[in-house]
Amino acid sequence: MKKRKIDLGTGCNYRCFYCKACFREGQHLSVEEAAGLCEEAADLGAEHIELGGGEPLLYPELSRLIQEIRKQDRIKSISVSTNGSLLKDRISELTAAGLDEINLHMDVPDAGAYARITGRTQVLNDILSVIWSANAKNIPLTVSVYLHQES
DSSP states (O other): OOEEEEEOBSBOSOOOTTOSOOBSSOOBOOHHHHHHHHHHHHHTTOOEEEEESSOGGGSTTHHHHHHHHHTOTTOOEEEEEEOSTTTTTTHHHHHHHTOOEEEEEOSOSOHHHHHHHHSOOSOHHHHHHHHHHHHHTTOOEEEEOOOSTTO
16 A cells, blocks of 8 residues: 655654754644645545644544545545544544544653653653553554664
8 A cells, every 4th residue: 555644744743852843833834734744645646635834633634634645546645644642532533534544653652761752741641641642542553762772
């Protein structure tokens, strides 16, 4: 299955020391622009769309975009590549919209090291909760790690 990643914007709520695209606020594509890119990807043979960013859960109309992509017959699956910090309260909403898979970026399962890497504290439990929630809902979830000294 051919896969294409669409970066929805540049905004991110993390400040990972290794990331050059870490902005608190950023620009983002409109739903029409992003859906159009997905249609162009399908024209080139893509069957799977991965929505990324920055942090795609900061995208203001993510559920609506997923619904628009889902209307395209040639797209067989939709995933989101996320740091997971905003997913806990939105996982049901996004899967109802048509999200098929989650790619969770988690550098390390140690709260102290996680805070040093991301610049965020008190979020690791929420992210671990997302893993359990996805498992309970039978949502395919991949955990990816950027290898560096802290991990």
